[in-house]
Amino acid sequence: MASHSDDTETAARRPRGRPRKSDQLVDTREQIVRAAGTEFAANGYDASSVRAIARRAGVDASLVHHYFESKADLFAATVRVPVRPDRVVAEVLAGPRDQIGVNLVRALVVALDDPVASRRVIRLLHTALGQEFAATLLRQFVSHEVLGRIAKSLEGDEPELRASLAASQMVGLIVARYGVRLEPLASASPDEVARRVGPVVQWHLMGEPPDGHGT
Amino acid sequence: MASHSDDTETAARRPRGRPRKSDQLVDTREQIVRAAGTEFAANGYDASSVRAIARRAGVDASLVHHYFESKADLFAATVRVPVRPDRVVAEVLAGPRDQIGVNLVRALVVALDDPVASRRVIRLLHTALGQEFAATLLRQFVSHEVLGRIAKSLEGDEPELRASLAASQMVGLIVARYGVRLEPLASASPDEVARRVGPVVQWHLMGEPPDGHGT
Numbered sequence: 041m042a043s044h045s046d047d048t049e050t051a052a053r054r055p056r057g058r059p060r061k062s063d064q065l066v067d068t069r070e071q072i073v074r075a076a077g078t079e080f081a082a083n084g085y086d087a088s089s090v091r092a093i094a095r096r097a098g099v100d101a102s103l104v105h106h107y108f109e110s111k112a113d114l115f116a117a118t119v120r121v122p123v124r125p126d127r128v129v130a131e132v133l134a135g136p137r138d139q140i141g142v143n144l145v146r147a148l149v150v151a152l153d154d155p156v157a158s159r160r161v162i163r164l165l166h167t168a169l170g171q172e173f174a175a176t177l178l179r180q181f182v183s184h185e186v187l188g189r190i191a192k193s194l195e196g197d198e199p200e201l202r203a204s205l206a207a208s209q210m211v212g213l214i215v216a217r218y219g220v221r222l223e224p225l226a227s228a229s230p231d232e233v234a235r236r237v238g239p240v241v242q243w244h245l246m247g248e249p250p251d252g253h254g255t
Numbered sequence: 256m257a258s259h260s261d262d263t264e265t266a267a268r269r270p271r272g273r274p275r276k277s278d279q280l281v282d283t284r285e286q287i288v289r290a291a292g293t294e295f296a297a298n299g300y301d302a303s304s305v306r307a308i309a310r311r312a313g314v315d316a317s318l319v320h321h322y323f324e325s326k327a328d329l330f331a332a333t334v335r336v337p338v339r340p341d342r343v344v345a346e347v348l349a350g351p352r353d354q355i356g357v358n359l360v361r362a363l364v365v366a367l368d369d370p371v372a373s374r375r376v377i378r379l380l381h382t383a384l385g386q387e388f389a390a391t392l393l394r395q396f397v398s399h400e401v402l403g404r405i406a407k408s409l410e411g412d413e414p415e416l417r418a419s420l421a422a423s424q425m426v427g428l429i430v431a432r433y434g435v436r437l438e439p440l441a442s443a444s445p446d447e448v449a450r451r452v453g454p455v456v457q458w459h460l461m462g463e464p465p466d467g468h469g470t
Contacts, residue, residue, distance in 0.1 A: 162384050163384075165384055166385045168435055169377050169378075169380055169381035169384065169434045169435075170385075175435050175436065178435055179435050179438075182435070182437065183437065183438065187437070198439070200438070201439045201443060202451075204431065204438065204439060204440035204441075205451055205452065207427075207431055207437055207440075208424070208427040208428050208431035208432070208437070208452070209423070209455070211427045211431055211435070212427020212430065212431075213423050215384070215423070215426050215427065215430055216419065216422055216423035216426055217423070219383065219390065220383055220384075220390050220393055220394050220397070221390065221394055222394060222398065222402070222419045222423070223394075223398065223415070223419065224413070224415050224416045225416065225420060225423060226419075228416060236416075236417075236459075237420065237423070240424070240455050240458060240459065243455060243458070244455065249458075249464040
């Protein structure tokens, strides 16, 4: 799967160097975001630290923490995606167990029915499918911040596999509805999509159909 | 979703002009494939005809039919993808009704566990997520040659919606296993994937869990 390393389109566009805006506060935040982007691209998500990003930005680590609560915040800022799957998952997992699938799907669709949000997420997936380092970065972020969190909350065998299967349905929903725009899925209401896809995600997560009957 | 029109990477690489190989038979076939690529890019899948492709290639339509049985064959040749979803679907639909999901998933995974095949399919999805015309082309091909065929075979309400939902799970499986390579899904055996994802695809297609219990 190393065939896409020749596609450097997005890497070439990532802004580099010092920011031009005059406001020093914006400058510092932007400088940190750019340093994070460079650090993530160089070392991946898992091996990058807030400390290393601060060093690369030429600021103190405490200043990074002033702007960004966590490494996940820094990643979200570098890819400029307004949807935070890690936060959505944390919220949904705190709700009713039998509604996790429906609530995850509804949150995803409501967020991505905003065209700016869906364009950015599709752009992120486009880059990940074209560049090895971007795929690794996305995989590490999703595994660490999203799937790990979900798997920890699941009972039964192979929670990690079930979490990754649920993710496959979610990412497929994103690609089919917002990327390739397959109809009638692309035009279905958020409620209809949640009603139909939610139980499937729930099944993946729980390892059996939501009504409790096995296959 | 017209934001990616600036990404012309793949379009720029598509070979154009007359082929260089000396073998005239290979030349003619290649010439037709290139004409098909140009025609599809200009007019989309639905509005392109074998006749127009023949005209563009400067050959008789009967010669096109000599090399290619159908428009779907021409499309598959232009994107150089060795997996033929239209044929797989036709075969699976001819088999046992309660095994459609499992058989579709197994056929997909067995075909794409070949690295050449998965690279080409991921490249196709990468292009579709980056270019408006490529998304349209893929959507029209999938809708016409794959989903239409499936929907026609389904009973009950909204067969088209159910077919597009099943497609979302299939495409998500492709992106998660072969593109982003989420673990442990990326390393799971084809049997394991078919066993876990097949019933979910079946559910999408039938509108209820495979064992007949509704939600």
